[in-house]
Amino acid sequence: xxxxxxxxxxxxxxxxxxxxxxxxxxxxxxxxxxxxxxxxxxxxxxxxxxxxxxxxxxxxxxxxxxxxxxxxxxxxxxxxxxxxxxxxxxxxxxxxxxxxxxxxxxxxxxxxxxxxxxxxxxxxxxxxxxxxxxxxxxxxxxxxxxxxxxxxxxxxxxxxxxxxxxxxxxxxxxxxxxxxxxxxxxxxx
Amino acid sequence: xxxxxxxxxxxxxxxxxxxxxxxxxxxxxxxxxxxxxxxxxxxxxxxxxxxxxxxxxxxxxxxxxxxxxxxxxxxxxxxxxxxxxxxxxxxxxxxxxxxxxxxxxxxxxxxxxxxxxxxxxxxxxxxxxxxxxxxxxxxxxxxxxxxxxxxxxxxxxxxxxxxxxxxxxxxxxxxxxxxxxxxxxxxxx
Numbered sequence: 194x195x196x197x198x199x200x201x202x203x204x205x206x207x208x209x210x211x212x213x214x215x216x217x218x219x220x221x222x223x224x225x226x227x228x229x230x231x232x233x234x235x236x237x238x239x240x241x242x243x244x245x246x247x248x249x250x251x252x253x254x255x256x257x258x259x260x261x262x263x264x265x266x267x268x269x270x271x272x273x274x275x276x277x278x279x280x281x282x283x284x285x286x287x288x289x290x291x292x293x294x295x296x297x298x299x300x301x302x303x304x305x306x307x308x309x310x311x312x313x314x315x316x317x318x319x320x321x322x323x324x325x326x327x328x329x330x331x332x333x334x335x336x337x338x339x340x341x342x343x344x345x346x347x348x349x350x351x352x353x354x355x356x357x358x359x360x361x362x363x364x365x366x367x368x369x370x371x372x373x374x375x376x377x378x379x380x381x382x
Numbered sequence: 383x384x385x386x387x388x389x390x391x392x393x394x395x396x397x398x399x400x401x402x403x404x405x406x407x408x409x410x411x412x413x414x415x416x417x418x419x420x421x422x423x424x425x426x427x428x429x430x431x432x433x434x435x436x437x438x439x440x441x442x443x444x445x446x447x448x449x450x451x452x453x454x455x456x457x458x459x460x461x462x463x464x465x466x467x468x469x470x471x472x473x474x475x476x477x478x479x480x481x482x483x484x485x486x487x488x489x490x491x492x493x494x495x496x497x498x499x500x501x502x503x504x505x506x507x508x509x510x511x512x513x514x515x516x517x518x519x520x521x522x523x524x525x526x527x528x529x530x531x532x533x534x535x536x537x538x539x540x541x542x543x544x545x546x547x548x549x550x551x552x553x554x555x556x557x558x559x560x561x562x563x564x565x566x567x568x569x570x571x
Contacts, residue, residue, distance in 0.1 A: 197523075198536070199522060202427075205538050208395050228419060231393055236511050237389050242422055272567070273561070273565070288570060317510065323422060323423045333388060346550050349395075365556050368545075371458045373551060374546060376462070377459050381460065382472055
């Protein structure tokens with residue numbers, strides 16, 4: 194018998210992704226979003242949801258582009274900061290001593306020090322309620338050579354992404370390897 | 383200097399969530415989705431993206447309801463199986479020896495053996511490309527008493543959700559506690 198917890202945004206895992214945008218004056222901004230996920234394979238798309246009150250919301254509506262920079266657990270403090278401060282009041286990159294790099298594909302900056310980056314062109318905007326969902330087509334994924342594995346793809350154990358637990362408000366690292374997808378369940382059924 | 387990996391659905395972490403639906407005859411089905419995430423706080427909403435070719439797609443369009451059951455790493459084989467087999471051909475619950483439980487709130491079943499469950503009413507459907515995104519309002523979250531922490535919320539270290547790495551196709555467990563959100567970055571800036 195399961196216990197009712199109520200209508201809450203309580204699901205595990207949620208990502209810790211840093212959304213990069215430029216404001217109207219070209220100032221780079223970074224904000225942390227946990228409300229997001231991959232949403233389509235073809236074209237490859239990622240969704241992030243932002244409140245209208247955020248500075249990034251206006252930037253994204255204006256520029257119609259964003260990046261997703263995936264912080265490593267070594268930068269969990271900076272990622273947390275990016276989720277609290279507002280780019281309306283401060284230059285968050287400068288405050289966190291991190292480096293904005295202009296994407297050559299879309300009109301948005303990414304975080305140089307974070308190992309994995311998605312460059313996205315806005316293709317859908319959906320008003321849901323408190324949050325507006327922005328869907329970006331992923332034009333390229335870029336990664337540091339130091340996190341690449343044997344197949345040439347980023348190795349999750351080298352990227353060391355952060356996992357957020359909503360409501361309990363905790364950050365966690367990536368844990369042990371459990372098995373290969375589309376493989377370990379094959380003997381069932 | 384980052385290396386280009388190309389336009390891919392490559393972001394970490396992505397969830398391993400099992401979407402529960404009924405077909406037109408009332409047969410319960412479960413399919414695993416990694417393309418999804420929380421997408422709004424008020425009303426609390428979760429998004430999952432499905433290909434039209436899946437059996438669950440038709441179920442969801444017809445019933446306008448779904449559940450998200452969060453498997454623990456102990457059920458990683460069953461979760462993998464739910465992502466490969468089709469409910470068009472088999473009763474996946476029976477094959478995996480797992481138990482469908484009818485939600486009392488929405489017209490969909492959840493997985494009794496999985497520790498955390500979201501019961502969702504479909505409120506938006508968005509055609510993106512290969513995938514269609516379904517946004518469900520979360521009417522309730524239910525959890526096993528055994529995974530609840532001190533505050534009465536599910537403890538992520540007890541739920542032990544699975545993390546999926548796209549492209550590299552690996553499953554991972556939850557790792558070490560890194561800190562408290564909206565707290566550990568406060569001394570920056």
